[in-house]
Amino acid sequence: MLFTQISQLSRRSVVRLLRQPQVIAPALMFPLLIFGFQAAGLSSAADIPGFPSDSYVSFLLAFPLVQGTLFAAVSAGTDLANDIETGFLNRLSMTPMHPVALLIGMLAGVVSLGFLQSVVFIIVGLLVGVTFAAGFLGALVLIVLTTLTALGFGGVGAILALRTGSGEAVQGLFPLLLVTFFLSSILLPRDLIETDWFRIVATYNPVSYIVEGIRSLIITGWDGQALALGFIVAAGLIVVGISGAVLSLRGRVART
Amino acid sequence: MAGAVAWRGIHNFFLNPALVIPAILFPLFFLAAFAGGLSRVSDIPSFDFEAGYTAFQYVWILLQTVAIGGAFTGFAIARDFEGGFAQRFMLAAPRREGIIFGYMIVSLVRVTVTGGVATVAALISGMQVLGSGVDLFGLLGLAVLVNVAATLFAVGMAMILRTSSGGFLIQTPIFVATFLSPVFVPLELLDGWIKAVSKVNPITFILESGRGFISGNPTEVALAFGLGAALILVMIPWALFGLRRAEKAG
Numbered sequence: 380m381l382f383t384q385i386s387q388l389s390r391r392s393v394v395r396l397l398r399q400p401q402v403i404a405p406a407l408m409f410p411l412l413i414f415g416f417q418a419a420g421l422s423s424a425a426d427i428p429g430f431p432s433d434s435y436v437s438f439l440l441a442f443p444l445v446q447g448t449l450f451a452a453v454s455a456g457t458d459l460a461n462d463i464e465t466g467f468l469n470r471l472s473m474t475p476m477h478p479v480a481l482l483i484g485m486l487a488g489v490v491s492l493g494f495l496q497s498v499v500f501i502i503v504g505l506l507v508g509v510t511f512a513a514g515f516l517g518a519l520v521l522i523v524l525t526t527l528t529a530l531g532f533g534g535v536g537a538i539l540a541l542r543t544g545s546g547e548a549v550q551g552l553f554p555l556l557l558v559t560f561f562l563s564s565i566l567l568p569r570d571l572i573e574t575d576w577f578r579i580v581a582t583y584n585p586v587s588y589i590v591e592g593i594r595s596l597i598i599t600g601w602d603g604q605a606l607a608l609g610f611i612v613a614a615g616l617i618v619v620g621i622s623g624a625v626l627s628l629r630g631r632v633a634r635t
Numbered sequence: 636m637a638g639a640v641a642w643r644g645i646h647n648f649f650l651n652p653a654l655v656i657p658a659i660l661f662p663l664f665f666l667a668a669f670a671g672g673l674s675r676v677s678d679i680p681s682f683d684f685e686a687g688y689t690a691f692q693y694v695w696i697l698l699q700t701v702a703i704g705g706a707f708t709g710f711a712i713a714r715d716f717e718g719g720f721a722q723r724f725m726l727a728a729p730r731r732e733g734i735i736f737g738y739m740i741v742s743l744v745r746v747t748v749t750g751g752v753a754t755v756a757a758l759i760s761g762m763q764v765l766g767s768g769v770d771l772f773g774l775l776g777l778a779v780l781v782n783v784a785a786t787l788f789a790v791g792m793a794m795i796l797r798t799s800s801g802g803f804l805i806q807t808p809i810f811v812a813t814f815l816s817p818v819f820v821p822l823e824l825l826d827g828w829i830k831a832v833s834k835v836n837p838i839t840f841i842l843e844s845g846r847g848f849i850s851g852n853p854t855e856v857a858l859a860f861g862l863g864a865a866l867i868l869v870m871i872p873w874a875l876f877g878l879r880r881a882e883k884a885g
Contacts, residue, residue: 405803416814419829423679423820554657554664561668567675574671581672 381480388484395458396488406450406492407499410443414500417442417566418507424567431568432598440504441593442565444521445586447496448529449556455489456536456549463544463631472632482624486533493529497522509597517596520606527613528589532556534620541627563587588612636728640737644711645744658707658745662700662753669696669819670760676819684821686850689762692819694774694845696757697750698838699813701782704746708738709789709805716797716881725882735790735874742786743779750778765851773856774848777841780863785809787870794877797884816842837862 396402418436425435432438462468462485471481501518511517535556540549562577563586572578581587592609595602648654670692677688684691715721725731758764764771792805815832816839817825825833833839844859 412811413814416818416829419827420814420817420819420825421673421676422826422829423682423824424673424676426679427675428678554660558660558664561664561672566668566672571675572672573674577667577671 381477384476384480385484385487388480389487392458392485392488393491396454396492402454403492403495406447406454407496409450410446410496410500411503413446414439414443421566427567427571429571434509436504436507437509437598438594439566440500440509440597441590443500443503444497444525444593445528445565445590446557446560447500448493448525448532449553449560451489451492451496451529452532452536452556453549453553454492454536455486455533456540457546458488459485459537459540460544460546460549463540464546468631478625478628478632482537482621482628486530486537486621489533489536490526490530493526493533494522496529497525504597511597512600513596517601521593521596524589524592524606524609524613527610527617531613531616531620534617534624537624538620538627541624541631544631559584559586563590565590585612585616589616636724636730636733637737637740640724640734641740641744644708644738644741647711648741648745654707658704658749659752661703662696662749663756665696665699666692666753666756666760670757670762673819679820679824681824682820684846684850685852686763686765687761689757689760690764690849691846693753693757693762694849695813695816695818695842696753697774697778698781698842698845700750700753701746701778702785702809702813703806704749705742705782705785705787705789706806706809707745707789708742708786709793710799710802711741712738712790712793713796713799713801713805716793717799721797721881722885731878731882732875735787735878738790739783739786742782746778746782764849766848766853767851770848770851770853773853774845777845777848777859777863780860780867781838781841784863784866784870787867787874791870791873791875791877794874794881797881812836812838837866 418439421439422435424430425433425438430438459468468481501521511521513520536549540546543549562580563584564572564581565586569578569581569587572581588605588608589612591605592612595605595609599605648658666689670689673692674688676682677684677691712721715724721734724734728734766774788809789805792801796804815829815836817833822830822833822839822843840855840862841859844853844855847854847856
């Protein structure tokens, strides 16, 4: 019963995503555009003494992968807010639908988008000469880590959508996520960040560990510690995002 | 008419936290991420900028802020068309070009505030200014030219599209033009396609001249001001074309 509910709502969520090229196109193009500018403009950063890679493009491939998950979060939240604004969620809450099924089903779209983004960004990376130090298997692990991160951020987007019920408020989350993203080790390794306060913020910023987990598969190979930290942070994000979203959903359904 | 448009736009901007807060935060965020996070980029061999990396980045951030300020004015115009307010303005205006002038005043006022906040933040974070007062006026002059050109572009695009969903088309060309320049390192340290594109991008010349002003070593000043003026001259017919399209649409 629960599985049927999840599969039906997941199907709706994925179909809705596929029918919105205006959502998919920016989610793919915008991170690639910024990646292109940053990689080209900062290519000589690989000459900084102590830089961990010969190629800044390889170093920076984590950029579109993680930034894409932020787009996915906003997309998931906006879709859910749209369901609230149009009354779809209220109608579903009148049915014997399980709240967890409702949430997981709705987040299926964000997982699909995260997966699609990972595959596309990896292909683009290969086309521009990035080689994966951890090989083909490493690329697969990278896709899993990125998709899990998208799910976690999707949960955060869902919390905001359920709390506010407003697509506009969810859109307002994006600048905050973007700041969190840039105040990490996304552009330079933490040990090469000279400004003290920035390095401290980047060290306490969980996004740094997701970035470093993904990056390790591209430029280092199999780095157990970086990968473990990346997956732990992604798992933590999922736990916080989903449990927070379930609680918010219960609160919203109770008010209906 | 221009005064009425300007007063309304300025009033709406400063009294709406959803508009004013992101407009102030974005330049600060760029300053933190690029000047703070990337300061080791100045250790790249052959990177030579006497005023330091914060000043190097500040000039780009200032120009980007004033250019994006123009784009945001375009968003406001698109919203005014969606709400029907712009149409009422057009009915009431004896000379509709005044509407464009009014939006340009709005844009200049808002970037005076956002650019001013970015400047104060850069100075607090230890930016060195080696240029004289006259040099800094030169930098501000370039920023005004970029803002006017970007605003005219955004006005034209917004009056053609007349919908908020066209925001991507208003913002992206401005965003791309500012990034297709030597953002992180001087032009001579770029290579590949970005160098080829940067060498023909007018923004590059304005940016390099602005960096010359802040480091007390003005370079290619006439060329930079000439290109800024040329951008405005190109964008005036574009904005008027947008206005005529909006008039025809009724």
